[in-house]
Amino acid sequence: MEDEELWDFDSESLSFEKDRHIYYLEMMYRGLPAPYQGQEINRLTLAYFVISGLDIFAALDRIDKEAVINWVLSLQAYPKNDRTFENGQFYGFHGSRSSQFQSDNSGAAKLNASHLASTYCALAILKTVGYDLSQIDSELLLKSMRTLQQPNGCFMPVHTGGETDLRFVFCAAAICSMLKNWTGMDREKAKEFIRNCQSYDGGFGLIPVAESHGGATYCAVASLKLMGFLGEDSLSEKASSDVINVPLLLDWSLQKQAFEDGGFRGRANKPTDTCYAFWVGGTLRILQADKFINEEALRGFLLTCQYKYGGFSKFPRVLPDIYHSYYGFCAFSMLREPGLNPLCVELVDVLSPIPP
Amino acid sequence: MKGEEERERIPIKERPEWADVRPVPQDDGPNPVVPIDYTDDFTETMDYFRAVYLADERSPRALHLTKEAILLNSGNYTVWQFRRLILDALNADLHEELQFLDQITRENAKNYQIWYHRRWLAEKLGEHVASKEHEFSREIFCKDAKNYHAWSHRQWVLQALGGWEGELSYCSELIKDDIFNNSAWNQRYFVVSKSPLLGGLEVMRDSEVAYAIEAILTKPENESPWRYLRGLHKNDGKSLANDPRVASVCLDVLTGKTDYIHALNMILDLLCHRHQPSKELKDAVDAVSPDPNLSDVGLAEKVCSILKLVDPMRSNYWEWRKSTVPAQD
Numbered sequence: 001m002e003d004e005e006l007w008d009f010d011s012e013s014l015s016f017e018k019d020r021h022i023y024y025l026e027m028m029y030r031g032l033p034a035p036y037q038g039q040e041i042n043r044l045t046l047a048y049f050v051i052s053g054l055d056i057f058a059a060l061d062r063i064d065k066e067a068v069i070n071w072v073l074s075l076q077a078y079p080k081n082d083r084t085f086e087n088g089q090f091y092g093f094h095g096s097r098s099s100q101f102q103s104d105n106s107g108a109a110k111l112n113a114s115h116l117a118s119t120y121c122a123l124a125i126l127k128t129v130g131y132d133l134s135q136i137d138s139e140l141l142l143k144s145m146r147t148l149q150q151p152n153g154c155f156m157p158v159h160t161g162g163e164t165d166l167r168f169v170f171c172a173a174a175i176c177s178m179l180k181n182w183t184g185m186d187r188e189k190a191k192e193f194i195r196n197c198q199s200y201d202g203g204f205g206l207i208p209v210a211e212s213h214g215g216a217t218y219c220a221v222a223s224l225k226l227m228g229f230l231g232e233d234s235l236s237e238k239a240s241s242d243v244i245n246v247p248l249l250l251d252w253s254l255q256k257q258a259f260e261d262g263g264f265r266g267r268a269n270k271p272t273d274t275c276y277a278f279w280v281g282g283t284l285r286i287l288q289a290d291k292f293i294n295e296e297a298l299r300g301f302l303l304t305c306q307y308k309y310g311g312f313s314k315f316p317r318v319l320p321d322i323y324h325s326y327y328g329f330c331a332f333s334m335l336r337e338p339g340l341n342p343l344c345v346e347l348v349d350v351l352s353p354i355p356p
Numbered sequence: 357m358k359g360e361e362e363r364e365r366i367p368i369k370e371r372p373e374w375a376d377v378r379p380v381p382q383d384d385g386p387n388p389v390v391p392i393d394y395t396d397d398f399t400e401t402m403d404y405f406r407a408v409y410l411a412d413e414r415s416p417r418a419l420h421l422t423k424e425a426i427l428l429n430s431g432n433y434t435v436w437q438f439r440r441l442i443l444d445a446l447n448a449d450l451h452e453e454l455q456f457l458d459q460i461t462r463e464n465a466k467n468y469q470i471w472y473h474r475r476w477l478a479e480k481l482g483e484h485v486a487s488k489e490h491e492f493s494r495e496i497f498c499k500d501a502k503n504y505h506a507w508s509h510r511q512w513v514l515q516a517l518g519g520w521e522g523e524l525s526y527c528s529e530l531i532k533d534d535i536f537n538n539s540a541w542n543q544r545y546f547v548v549s550k551s552p553l554l555g556g557l558e559v560m561r562d563s564e565v566a567y568a569i570e571a572i573l574t575k576p577e578n579e580s581p582w583r584y585l586r587g588l589h590k591n592d593g594k595s596l597a598n599d600p601r602v603a604s605v606c607l608d609v610l611t612g613k614t615d616y617i618h619a620l621n622m623i624l625d626l627l628c629h630r631h632q633p634s635k636e637l638k639d640a641v642d643a644v645s646p647d648p649n650l651s652d653v654g655l656a657e658k659v660c661s662i663l664k665l666v667d668p669m670r671s672n673y674w675e676w677r678k679s680t681v682p683a684q685d
Contacts, residue, residue, distance in 0.1 A: 028390065029389075029390060031390070031391050031392070031393055032390060032391070032392045032393065033392075033393055034392070034393050034394065034395050034398075036392050037392050037393075037394050037395065037398045037428070037429060038428065038429045038430070038431065039429070039431060040392060040394075040398075040402075040429050040432065041429065041431055041432040041433060041434065042431065043390065043392065046390055046392075047389055047390040050390055064387070067387035067389060068389050070385075070386075070387060071385060071387060071388065071389040072389075074385055097382050097383060097384060098382070098402055098405075098406070098432060098434060098435075099432075099433070099434040101406070101409065101410060113433065113434045113437065115433070157433075158433060160433075160437045161437065161472075161476075162433060162468075162469075162472055163468050163471070163472045163475075199542070199545075200545050200583065200584075200586070200587030200590075200591065201542075201583035201584075201586075201587060202583075202591075205542075206504075206508070207508060209511055209546045209550065210504070210507065210508050210511065210542070211504065211507060211538060211539050211542035212542070213504065245591065248591055251621075252583075254670050254673050255579055255670075257669055257670070258669075259667070259669045262669065267502070267538055267539075268538035268579045268580055268583070269536040269537070269538050269578070269579065269580060270502065270538070291672060292670065292672045292673040292676065293672075294668075294669045294670070294671075294672075297669060
């Protein structure tokens, strides 16, 4: 990063550079540079950003779908014996090969380390490339997923232990929604947990009493939507939800669009950042309140984070990365950029492909 | 800096203590998707990690190897999990482990696995580490007073292991350093409502309302104390409308004639909850209106019209709020 000055940040573009973004994603599809090795364990998630990103651009013809399907399916965890599974184990998808070991029956390696976030990304990729999800052995996956739900309704990401927070409630809800089968979770308990995460200021923290945060707020609202606890018109007084305080959430979310530059921040008084255009903007979309976003100002901010050779960065004038690029593309899709596929915001999933 | 470390690193295959181990390369299958261009050190370290993991070798050298793997990819929860198994098996000194964590957290303070491991350790070590843990999060906040992981950890330590003494004054200290630090405001709300030493929100409300008002008058454009003030009244519009200090701070801010957007927003909420505005407040609203010819009949509608003009980022929202103002009797 020291040689950032060598990078070319001049001549900000005033338009969305669609072709350069597709080129950037194709490059990432062929191979991620070494700085991503620190995220090796989340390789499925990195792949999801690339493949789902290409889908937003209606550019899936650039990838080998068969190869993608086979690779993703190869990361699924199975019990050693055909239909029996050990109590407490979760049979989802591994994030990468470094958490997956062919079953040598002994010791630490017998613990499978499949992960909720990887499972969500695996299913989302498969769906994106047109794989019929009814072919997945979902009974085993969902039955074992239930063991990850905690007494307070939240989810653990991996059965060997890990931090529990709203991100994994969202993953669980998205998994059930994609598999069209809700036996994998207790929705009432999950709803209680989400309620407990709404802060005094209207936003949601990742866990109860934590500070409101754009990403956590998206996870809360998208989960409620997927689980069927948010009506079609959550803004109208009649539909006013007794699950969460919608007016306060609405006011908190809208206040996150900064008057200084039009971007969204994730927390009060923090700098604006590309990804919150999606996390907070998406929350507003689910509440059907995206009509209150100042779209022109938001677009203007996002373009300052667009890298001239493709991709988006977190802040203006820093290097792009695949995470911020993906959520930048999602934000532009929500802003109805011509040529981009529309999103199902609560799943972060392309709705229906645009005609060729 | 990185280059120096790399020069010092002796490849594992050249270390005599590893001579008996055959590394296990990553099997990426026939058609790997989104491959990562690993550095040689990364590949070698993970190949040896796979070998000890498959052999379930819970030994001092394996413990050291997990450290090397963690330094290369601290998000790898499988490596962390194996490290915990080894620590248990070796009955290792957990205080030493905590020191190792201190060191890597200073360099990489935004990593979920590092903080999860810390919590696992603190849970095992028990109450007597509470003050040490508070000291450590304090150290992290000196560099980044809004570190989300450190705040979650601190809240967990308080609830699980204690150490509440001095927490409210710590919040005051942070807010004094940076009145815009919303994490500190959130912590203050947490302490005021949950501390076993303070008696709860109802008991604290009076003095905390005064604290919030003082902060508002210092920087009326600061969203944090306005939200805090609402929170003290549990976002109950009637309770806010019945506290004369709330309307009064709005009036004071309007009279200052700058940075009054949050004040107008609060007045709107009060009016929607049947607050009867004083003549002074009505006049103060008129006085900040950029357009003297607003045709609104009701004060709430007028406040929305003004907000639409002075807060153009949210003009559609204020227009909508205007359409939802409850009818006056």
